[in-house]
Amino acid sequence: MSTISKKIEIYLKLLLREAEGNMIEVQRNALAEYFECVPSQINYVLSTRFTTDRGYVIETRRGGGGFVRIKKLDLGLQQKMGKYQIDGQFHYDNYDTIFERLFEEDFLTKRESQLLKSVFGTPALSHLPDKEAGLIRENMFREVLNAVMKF
Amino acid sequence: MSTISKKIEIYLKLLLREAEGNMIEVQRNALAEYFECVPSQINYVLSTRFTTDRGYVIETRRGGGGFVRIKKLDLGLQQKMGKYQIDGQFHYDNYDTIFERLFEEDFLTKRESQLLKSVFGTPALSHLPDKEAGLIRENMFREVLNAVMKF
DNA sequence: ATTTTTCTGACTTTTATTGACCTTTGTCTT
DNA sequence: AAGACAAAGGTCAATAAAAGTCAGAAAAAT
Numbered sequence: 001m002s003t004i005s006k007k008i009e010i011y012l013k014l015l016l017r018e019a020e021g022n023m024i025e026v027q028r029n030a031l032a033e034y035f036e037c038v039p040s041q042i043n044y045v046l047s048t049r050f051t052t053d054r055g056y057v058i059e060t061r062r063g064g065g066g067f068v069r070i071k072k073l074d075l076g077l078q079q080k081m082g083k084y085q086i087d088g089q090f091h092y093d094n095y096d097t098i099f100e101r102l103f104e105e106d107f108l109t110k111r112e113s114q115l116l117k118s119v120f121g122t123p124a125l126s127h128l129p130d131k132e133a134g135l136i137r138e139n140m141f142r143e144v145l146n147a148v149m150k151f
Numbered sequence: 152m153s154t155i156s157k158k159i160e161i162y163l164k165l166l167l168r169e170a171e172g173n174m175i176e177v178q179r180n181a182l183a184e185y186f187e188c189v190p191s192q193i194n195y196v197l198s199t200r201f202t203t204d205r206g207y208v209i210e211t212r213r214g215g216g217g218f219v220r221i222k223k224l225d226l227g228l229q230q231k232m233g234k235y236q237i238d239g240q241f242h243y244d245n246y247d248t249i250f251e252r253l254f255e256e257d258f259l260t261k262r263e264s265q266l267l268k269s270v271f272g273t274p275a276l277s278h279l280p281d282k283e284a285g286l287i288r289e290n291m292f293r294e295v296l297n298a299v300m301k302f
Numbered sequence: 303a304t305t306t307t308t309c310t311g312a313c314t315t316t317t318a319t320t321g322a323c324c325t326t327t328g329t330c331t332t
Numbered sequence: 333a334a335g336a337c338a339a340a341g342g343t344c345a346a347t348a349a350a351a352g353t354c355a356g357a358a359a360a361a362t
Contacts, residue, residue, distance in 0.1 A: 003359090003360090004308080005307085005309085028352095029350070037309075037310085038310055038311065040351095041308080042351090043351085043353085044307095048307085060352085061316085062315070062351040063317025063348095063349065063351075064156075064349050064350060066317075066318095066351055067350090067351090109260075111260075111263065112263055112266060114298055114301075114302075115263060115267070118294040118298040119267070119291050124287065124290040124291040124294050125287065127286075128287075136275065136276060136279075136287070139274065139276070140270050140275040140276075142275075143269040143272060143275050144266060144270060147265055147266050147269040150265075154317085156317085178341090179340080179341055179342095180340070189319075189320055189321065190340095191319085191320075191321080191342080191344090192318080195317095195318070195319080199317085211340095211341060211342085212327075212340080212341080213327055213339085213341040213342075214327025214328055214338090214339060214341075215340060216327080216339085217326085217339075217340035218340090303362100304362080306361070306362085307358100307360070307361080308358080308359070309359085310355105310357075310358090311354105311355100311356095311357105312353105312355100313352105313353085314352075314353075315352070316349100316350080316351080317349080317350075317351100318349070318350090319348070319349090320347075320348090321344105321345100322343105322346105323342105324341105324342075324343075325341085326342095327338100327339085327341100328337105328338085328339080328340090329338080329339095330338095331334100331336080332333100332334085332336100
């Protein structure tokens with residue numbers, strides 16, 4: 001039993017496989033017309049099947065010349081990054097080391113790791129209680145991992 | 152899909168790169184005719200893409216021999232960012248713009264600016280009061296400038 | 303019979319395009 | 333010098349061309 005959503009999903013994934021650079025651009029309205037559905041169904045498909053945790057990144061633009069861009073991320077990278085993930089119990093206390101390791105493992109360039117070290121460094125957060133600062137660094141580090149995986 | 156506005160933007164930036172002294176002079180009507188659009192669309196492009204925020208200065212003159220002059224500012228990093236520091240009120244909405252600008256000005260790579268945008272973004276500091284978050288961003292931004300200057 | 307998933311449409315927001323009308327500057331006539 | 337006209341560019345509001353949101357209906361799955 002194949003629903004329209006399923007068909008759209010399959011179609012988009014086909015396009016993705018055939019595309020250069022794991023990336024495609026479609027127009028929501030055109031796609032909806034092609035599949036004879038309402039435009040918002042495209043959003044439904046995107047939000048249920050092309051989610052971040054499945055390794056997709058969606059970017060869109062409204063207005064004249066608008067588009068929907070779907071990027072498929074490299075899962076291998078995600079896996080390899082997995083070991084850096086903060087999962088509640090664990091938290092880092094030495095981010096300098098982490099960023100250096102990320103550099104050595106080629107996830108970051110030298111400059112990138114320097115930049116991050118300076119942002120995470122003491123002066124910026126020094127006026128906060130240690131615990132608070134630690135929490136903020138954790139949150140920021142999560143964002144960093146996220147960003148790196150999207151490269 | 153590319154819009155006319157986008158094409159005009161690209162064209163002007165191309166001219167700028169090839170021009171002496173980071174400055175070009177065009178005629179609004181001629182440009183509009185070349186791109187087969189109404190003259191006021193040129194103003195639209197200028198006001199949405201060649202803004203002060205992005206480091207451009209527009210001067211115009213009406214009447215016979217009128218022109219539109221577009222200057223790309225090429226100040227040092229210090230001067231450019233000094234502007235943001237002087238008014239002090241770094242509005243955090245603006246950090247995206249700042250990092251994009253730093254990328255456009257070749258102080259940061261695309262990736263670096265993406266990284267920084269994600270670190271400065273809402274999620275990382277969302278649990279803090281706005282004022283506190285603003286202060287932290289300011290401090291971190293100072294560190295970023297410092298690091299960039301050492302590159 | 304419920305719960306979950308899919309589908310739909312009304313309403314919103316963002317970005318781009320167009321055109322009617324306005325202002326400034328330069329030049330030509332008288 | 334004044335006025336008329338031409339040759340620029342400016343403004344703003346209306347419209348068009350996208351995509352987003354969200355709640356409720358319908359269909360499918362359990």
